Amino acid sequence: MKNISKKRVVATTGNGAVAEAMKQINPDVLVAYPITPQTAIVQDFSQFVADGAVDSEYVTVESEHSSMSACIGASAAGARVMTATSSQGLALMHEMLYIAAGSRLPIIMPNVNRALSAPINIHCDHSDSMGARDTGWIQLYSENAQEAYDNTIQAVRIAENKKVLLPVMVNLDGFIISHGIEKAEFIEDRKVKSFVGERKPFLPLLDVDNPVTYGPFDGLGGYFMEHKKNQADAMERARDVILEAAEDFAKISGRKYGFFEEYLLDDAEIAIVTLNSSAGTTKHVINELRAEGLPVGLLKLRVFRPFPAKELAEALKHLKAVAVLDRALSSGFVGPLFSEVQTALFNLETRPKVINFIYGLGGRDYTLHEARKAFEELMTVAKTGKIKKTLGYLGLKEVEVLV
Amino acid sequence: MKIKDLTEKKERLTSGHRLCAGCGAPIVVRQILMGTDKPVVVGCSTGCLEVSTTIYPSTAWDTPYIHSAFENVGATISGVEAAYQSLKRQGKLDKEIKFVAFGGDGGTYDIGFQSLSGAMERGHDMVYVCYDNEAYMNTGIQRSSSTPRGAWTTTSQVGKAEPGKKQNRKNLTACIAAHDIPYVAQSSPSSWKDLVKKSTKAFDIKGPAFLNVIAPCPRGWRHPSDQALRIAKLAVETCFWPLYEVEDGEWKLNYKPKEKKPLAEWLKTQGRFKHLFKPENEHIIEELQAKVDKDWERLLKLCGEA
Numbered sequence: 001m002k003n004i005s006k007k008r009v010v011a012t013t014g015n016g017a018v019a020e021a022m023k024q025i026n027p028d029v030l031v032a033y034p035i036t037p038q039t040a041i042v043q044d045f046s047q048f049v050a051d052g053a054v055d056s057e058y059v060t061v062e063s064e065h066s067s068m069s070a071c072i073g074a075s076a077a078g079a080r081v082m083t084a085t086s087s088q089g090l091a092l093m094h095e096m097l098y099i100a101a102g103s104r105l106p107i108i109m110p111n112v113n114r115a116l117s118a119p120i121n122i123h124c125d126h127s128d129s130m131g132a133r134d135t136g137w138i139q140l141y142s143e144n145a146q147e148a149y150d151n152t153i154q155a156v157r158i159a160e161n162k163k164v165l166l167p168v169m170v171n172l173d174g175f176i177i178s179h180g181i182e183k184a185e186f187i188e189d190r191k192v193k194s195f196v197g198e199r200k201p202f203l204p205l206l207d208v209d210n211p212v213t214y215g216p217f218d219g220l221g222g223y224f225m226e227h228k229k230n231q232a233d234a235m236e237r238a239r240d241v242i243l244e245a246a247e248d249f250a251k252i253s254g255r256k257y258g259f260f261e262e263y264l265l266d267d268a269e270i271a272i273v274t275l276n277s278s279a280g281t282t283k284h285v286i287n288e289l290r291a292e293g294l295p296v297g298l299l300k301l302r303v304f305r306p307f308p309a310k311e312l313a314e315a316l317k318h319l320k321a322v323a324v325l326d327r328a329l330s331s332g333f334v335g336p337l338f339s340e341v342q343t344a345l346f347n348l349e350t351r352p353k354v355i356n357f358i359y360g361l362g363g364r365d366y367t368l369h370e371a372r373k374a375f376e377e378l379m380t381v382a383k384t385g386k387i388k389k390t391l392g393y394l395g396l397k398e399v400e401v402l403v
Numbered sequence: 404m405k406i407k408d409l410t411e412k413k414e415r416l417t418s419g420h421r422l423c424a425g426c427g428a429p430i431v432v433r434q435i436l437m438g439t440d441k442p443v444v445v446g447c448s449t450g451c452l453e454v455s456t457t458i459y460p461s462t463a464w465d466t467p468y469i470h471s472a473f474e475n476v477g478a479t480i481s482g483v484e485a486a487y488q489s490l491k492r493q494g495k496l497d498k499e500i501k502f503v504a505f506g507g508d509g510g511t512y513d514i515g516f517q518s519l520s521g522a523m524e525r526g527h528d529m530v531y532v533c534y535d536n537e538a539y540m541n542t543g544i545q546r547s548s549s550t551p552r553g554a555w556t557t558t559s560q561v562g563k564a565e566p567g568k569k570q571n572r573k574n575l576t577a578c579i580a581a582h583d584i585p586y587v588a589q590s591s592p593s594s595w596k597d598l599v600k601k602s603t604k605a606f607d608i609k610g611p612a613f614l615n616v617i618a619p620c621p622r623g624w625r626h627p628s629d630q631a632l633r634i635a636k637l638a639v640e641t642c643f644w645p646l647y648e649v650e651d652g653e654w655k656l657n658y659k660p661k662e663k664k665p666l667a668e669w670l671k672t673q674g675r676f677k678h679l680f681k682p683e684n685e686h687i688i689e690e691l692q693a694k695v696d697k698d699w700e701r702l703l704k705l706c707g708e709a
Contacts, residue, residue: 066521073482073484
């Protein structure tokens with residue numbers, strides 16, 4: 001660990017950690033629009049601009065739709081571009097998310113996960129980023145402030161790699177992580193600077209001597225389908241690039257990343273699969289249950305797009321039963337993460353029984369109690385080999401239903 | 404400014420695009436791009452101009468060009484301009500480059516209004532040009548907030564119960580003038596000297612500039628394809644589309660017809676107003692004339708001409 005000489009160990013919020021990463025990345029253009037719980041990120045960045053600590057052009061747009069539109073313009077121009085958003089903001093820019101990815105623009109965007117209206121609610125769930133699943137963005141998830149910081153820095157290398165050239169969304173849980181203060185370790189500025197390097201834009205608009213056309217019409221008789229296939233291939237190539245970036249990142253940070261983290265999974269018989277901050281609570285309960293002699297484990301997914309189906313199946317195949325936790329709903333069917341995990345496991349010769357729990361919508365607490373409940377249900381499934389109910393809810397209040 | 408010199412300038416919107424014969428939009432674009440000799444990055448909102456000039460793998464643009472969506476060319480080109488400012492400030496780029504956004508009236512008056520307003524307020528060094536053909540022409544002639552009262556469109560149909568569009572048009576030029584930006588102007592491709600001069604001014608002024616330019620549409624306005632410029636000229640001569648500019652808050656009239664022609668002369672050139680000449684609708688023509696008169700008087704006052 002000698003090479004991490006001047007690390008700074010700080011107490012920070014998740015938003016503070018992301019803002020610090022953005023400052024160190026020092027993008028050419030930072031597009032800002034306020035939305036709870038992301039706002040603190042762009043507020044911090046405004047201070048960096050005011051202090052002369054960054055070179056960024058700080059563009060304060062009038063909506064998230066314009067925010068992503070300005071990012072698209074600036075990225076096509078050849079600049080390194082970042083913005084941040086949450087919830088309704090991500091939904092408002094939905095149309096532009098496809099255009100950013102389809103135009104192969106390496107925009108970096110932290111998304112502080114928050115529920116979507118209605119009813120309006122400012123707290124954490126993943127319905128925002130799950131709604132953006134098919135937009136063509138790479139999606140990384142972060143358990144805590146440290147991972148949000150680390151993912152933001154790695155995102156630059158992933159997005160701008162010439163084999164990829166796709167936008168990256170870095171997700172962290174609203175309030176739980178964005179506003180909670182915890183310990184994190186910041187890397188030296190110069191190391192981050194050298195890790196992210198300079199963007200070498202491909203066919204930038206500002207190369208006026210070599211004019212290019214961005215966003216052409218590509219209709220019947222054209223190459224629309226080939227363009228989309230190329231884009232899908234780039235997402236496939238991102239798998240290796242994500243792992244390469246993680247390997248290089250370990251050299252400057254001492255922290256290792258992959259597609260997912262396995263926690264006491266090797267010798268487990270039952271396990272939970274989840275995203276983001278609920279992994280911390282789950283780990284705590286695993287420690288308690290392990291002390292009671294129960295073979296429980298966790299797989300915390302970091303990379304949701306591209307989805308590491310093969311590796312995930314390999315990691316889960318020895319289990320008797322798996323519970324996938326979804327902090328989002330797909331009314332009319334199972335949770336979105338469950339669908340992916342189930343698909344990943346389907347072609348295995350023998351596979352674990354898989355159940356789905358919806359939890360934490362609108363910031364509803366996922367406590368030790370809920371984690372235990374999920375494991376208890378898993379134990380029953382493992383013991384009987386039978387699934388009574390595929391989809392269940394954790395932490396739901398009993399209420400009188402009117403409509 | 405000599406027309407011969409203008410014809411010798413490099414065409415940045417080249418021939419071979421697929422806009423309709425007689426369309427006003429490319430005439431407007433070419434006159435605007437004659438306004439500067441500096442490199443220009445063009446932004447375009449979704450619409451006729453966009454779909455007809457960039458049919459992949461071809462492009463009619465011999466200058467950097469970006470289209471991203473319908474409602475956001477203001478924001479898109481402001482992002483390009485922000486990148487330029489940043490890279491220039493950091494010494495990563497040294498050329499002087501100009502930025503222009505083109506939007507139709509649907510993409511400017513309606514769905515792109517917020518994005519335009521934001522870009523103007525933020526003060527980007529850019530020109531926004533609305534080529535105003537007074538309806539959603541690319542989707543097949545639907546009414547916009549620029550469509551004049553009484554006009555037939557496919558969403559303001561004419562029948563026993565309805566006489567075409569019921570509302571007056573939005574005064575967008577005045578809306579943008581209210582943003583207190585350095586330069587706002589209204590022009591017409593029929594007055595090429597006026598339009599190219601305004602384009603040069605808009606490109607040269609530091610900060611945002613907005614030009615609203617009438618762009619007749621033979622398909623939507625229902626007129627022969629060789630009449631676009633004559634009809635644009637009549638819009639000016641009837642004072643339906645006055646030529647004026649607002650520079651640093653000062654309103655200035657650029658052209659005062661010697662004899663203000665009756666609005667009906669303009670209306671009768673276009674099939675979209677045909678039904679207004681039926682006896683039961685003649686009161687609408689009178690009311691439209693009264694509106695033009697009132698607006699003209701107000702403009703004269705603003706320009707110190709009254």
